[in-house]
Amino acid sequence: MTQPVKPLLNQLTAELKAAGFASGQIIMADESRACYGYDATRQSADPMLVLLPESGQQVETAIKLAAKRKLKIFPRGAASGMSGGSIPSSDGIIISLTRMNRILEIDQENMIATVEPGVVTGELQEEVSRYGLFYPPDPASLSFSTLGGNVAENAGGPRAVKYGVTADYVMGLEAVLINGETIKCGNKCVKSVSGYDLTSLLVGSEGTLAVITKILLKLVPAPESVKTSLLAFPSMSAAALAITAMFKNQISPSTIEFLDHHSINAVRETLPFSLPAAADTVLLVEIDGSSTSVMAQSQKLKKLFENKALLLIEARDEGERAQLWTARRRLSPAIANLAPHKINEDIAVPRAAIPAVIARLEQLSARIALPIVCFGHAGDGNIHVNVMLDKNDPEQAQRGVKAVDEIFAITLELGGTLSGEHGIGNTKSAYLDKEWSAATIAAMRAIKQAFDPENRLNPGKIFPTPGSQPCH
C-alpha cells in the first residue's frame, strides 16, 4: 500500500467504526485484501480496502463515507463471474456482500422468496425445495455463486430454454445508489406498471448502477418429475432440425445441451455407454413437469426421433440420468487435455443460427489451425466456444486473439450477441461497439451518467475505457 493512502484509510476506518462497523468487517491487511481482488477470469487487483457489511444500512454508510472522499466502490459477491465484473482497482473499496446471506422470507402463497444478495444460489434452491417450490436459474457456478452476483450479471444456465434467465425471476430489488440513498423497485405483484422498470434496468447492469441489497425472486412449483434422454445425430443441422421439431410438437424441454464432434471425441472413451462412430452432434434433453406431462412428452420425443436419431437413450432412473450427464460433465476437464490453454467465449445466437455459426467456426478453426470446441445450450442458442491453444507460444497466442475477433464478428453477423450469460465486464468491453451503434451506447452511457455522474461505481466495466484491451 502506498504511504499517502494510509492516513486516508485510517481516518475512513475510524469513521466506519464510529458508524457501527466491527473490526472484523474491515479488511486492511495486504494478504487478506488479496483474497478479494480476483475472479473466475483469473485477473486480479489489489483493492485499498475491503468492507463486509451485514445490512443495507451498513452498505449505505460505507458508500456515504466513501463519497466524501470520492473513492471508487466495487461491489462483489462470490466472484465466480466469467467477465471480470467484480475486479477492483487499487484505488477502490470492495464492498463484499457475502455476509448479507440471509433468506429473509419464503412466501409460499405468493411463491416469492426475499433474500439478501449474499445468499448462495444453490442454497436458496435447496431451501425452497422443502416447500415444494423451485428456483430454476442454474448457472454452472450455482453451488458457490451468490444471488446478488447472478442478478448483477443476469446469470443463465441450461434450464433457460424452458425457464428463462435470472431476469425472468427478479420481481423487485432494494439497492443503494452511489449517493448512499436506497431505492426500492418492483414488488410482489405479477403485474405492475407504475413508473419505469428500474428492476429490469438494474438486472444485468453488472454492479455499475447500484449495489443490490435485497432481492425478491419469483418461485415456481417444483416439477413432479424429470426425464433425461441422450440423442445422437449425424450433423449439427440434423440436431437443429430436431430441436425445431420438438417445439412444433409441443415438447418443451427444460434443457437441451449439445456437444459438437470435438467435444464428443474428447469424452467418447470415458463414457459409460458407447456412441456411434457417425455421431457428429449429441443432444442431452431434459423434460420436466407433472408426471403425466413428462410421460406424454417423452413418448412423443421417442416416437419422433427413434428412427431419425443415430442413438436415443432414455434414462430409466437417477443412476442412468447421472450416466447420461457424464458426457456433459466430463467435457471441461476432457478438452483441457487438448491444449495447455483455452480461450472461452459464451456467445449466443438466435437458436436457428446454431448450425451456421458452428459451420463458420469450423472454417475459422481450419484457417487459424487451432481446434475450436463448441458445446452449450442448444435450446437457447448460447454456445460456449473454446479456442484451444498454447499461450506460451507467442504466435499461437496471436492467432488466438485474432480468433476471438472473428468469433465475435461471425456471431454478430448471424444476429447474435457478445455474451449469452457471462456479461461484458472488462473482458469484452472493447467489443461493445461491434454489437451496438454509437447512438445505442450513448443511451447506455447516459443512464450510467445519470446514476453515477462521477463514474465511481464499478468503473471500467461494460463501457470501453480509453486504451482498454480485451482480456482473454
Add this chain to the structure above:
Amino acid sequence: MTQPVKPLLNQLTAELKAAGFASGQIIMADESRACYGYDATRQSADPMLVLLPESGQQVETAIKLAAKRKLKIFPRGAASGMSGGSIPSSDGIIISLTRMNRILEIDQENMIATVEPGVVTGELQEEVSRYGLFYPPDPASLSFSTLGGNVAENAGGPRAVKYGVTADYVMGLEAVLINGETIKCGNKCVKSVSGYDLTSLLVGSEGTLAVITKILLKLVPAPESVKTSLLAFPSMSAAALAITAMFKNQISPSTIEFLDHHSINAVRETLPFSLPAAADTVLLVEIDGSSTSVMAQSQKLKKLFENKALLLIEARDEGERAQLWTARRRLSPAIANLAPHKINEDIAVPRAAIPAVIARLEQLSARIALPIVCFGHAGDGNIHVNVMLDKNDPEQAQRGVKAVDEIFAITLELGGTLSGEHGIGNTKSAYLDKEWSAATIAAMRAIKQAFDPENRLNPGKIFPTPGSQPCH
C-alpha cells in the same frame, strides 16, 4: 388555432414535405386533428399538428424537424389506453404510428415476429396462428389496440397468470430518441447480456423515453387445446385458497378470472346457467396446452374441487365455453346499470392479498355508501375496482374521489401497486409518490432527464407536474 402558430406550422409543413412527407400524412384541419386528441379515458386535447409517418426514417425526420423548434412530441397508437398516456397538449405534435402497420417477418424457426408499432394486436395473433404459433398477451382492447401501444404501456390481460405480460414477449426494439437518432436494442437471442437492458426500460415507459418504430416479439407454440371451467365459492377467501391449491397441484391455468358478489348479482339473471344463491365468488378457469396435459390438469381440477366448490361446470365444447364466458363478458354493461357513472381503477396486489383487499374495499364501500364492484384477474392479483356513483351529484362525486385515495392507500398498504396493466399516464401521476420513495422517483426522473433533457417527449405523463390533479 391561434394566429402566431400558423406561420410556424406552415414552415414546418413545408420542410416535412421537402423531406418526403405526402400531404395525406400531415393533418392540420381542426376537425381532423380532433380525432387524434382523445383516448379511452375520455380526456381530449387539440394537438397543433398530426403526422402519420410510414417508416422509422420518417419518424426520425419528424422528430428532427420538431427539435429545431423545440416542439413537444406525443406518440400515439390506437389510443385505447386507460390512463391518458397518449393525450397531447395544444402546443405539441402527434406522431401517430397507425400507418406503420406491417408485420415484417414471422420467423418460424426462432419463433419471433418482427412488426411495426401500428400492427393491431389481434391481427398479429391471427396471422401467427396460421403457422401454429401464439402471441399470448391479450389486453381487452386487442381487436383495436396496437402493439406499439401495448409495448409502451406494458399491456397485460387475463392470460398473464400463465403467460406473463407484454414485457415478457418483447425481445428487441428500434426506437427514435428525442434527438432524432434511432437506437436498436435487444435481438433474437434468448440469452443476451451485453450492456444495459434498454429494451426492458423502454417497455412500459409510456412513450416518454423514445418513439418505438420496430418490435421483435417472442412467440410460443399454439396450445393444442383449451378447457374452460366455471367454479363458484361461498367466499372470496375460499376462492383464493382454491387458486393456491391449483398451483400446488401442478395445475397451471392460462386464465383465472374472478367475479365478486356484486358482479355476480349484476349478471346472475342474464346467464344461460344458474348460479347457487350462496355463490359469493365465481372463478372462470382456463387451462391450455397439449391435449394430454389439458386433460390431466382438468381431471385434477375436477377432483380437487367437485366437493369443495358450490358449483363446477366444465365446458364440453366451444358453445359451452362461450356460455361460461358470458358471465365475464356481460359484466361491464351490467354494472353500468348500477349507477350513471363509474370510477374504474386497475390496482394489482400480491395474489394472496386478494381476499384482504376485497374485504377492505367492502368496508370502504359501506363507509362511503357507494357500491364498489370488483372483478378481474385473480390469478395474477390484478383487480378492476369500480366505484359506482352519480358524478352529477357533487356530494357523491366528492365521495368518489375520496374513495380512489383510499383504494390506492389500501392497495399500497397490502403490498400492491397503483396500476396492474393500464399504466400511470396523466391520470395516476399525482399518486406516484404514494407508491415510490423520493429516491426511487428521483432515479426515474434522472433517466427521463438523460433521455429527454428538455422534457419534450410525451410530457405530463408518469411524473406529477406542479399542480397536476388526478383525473377519474
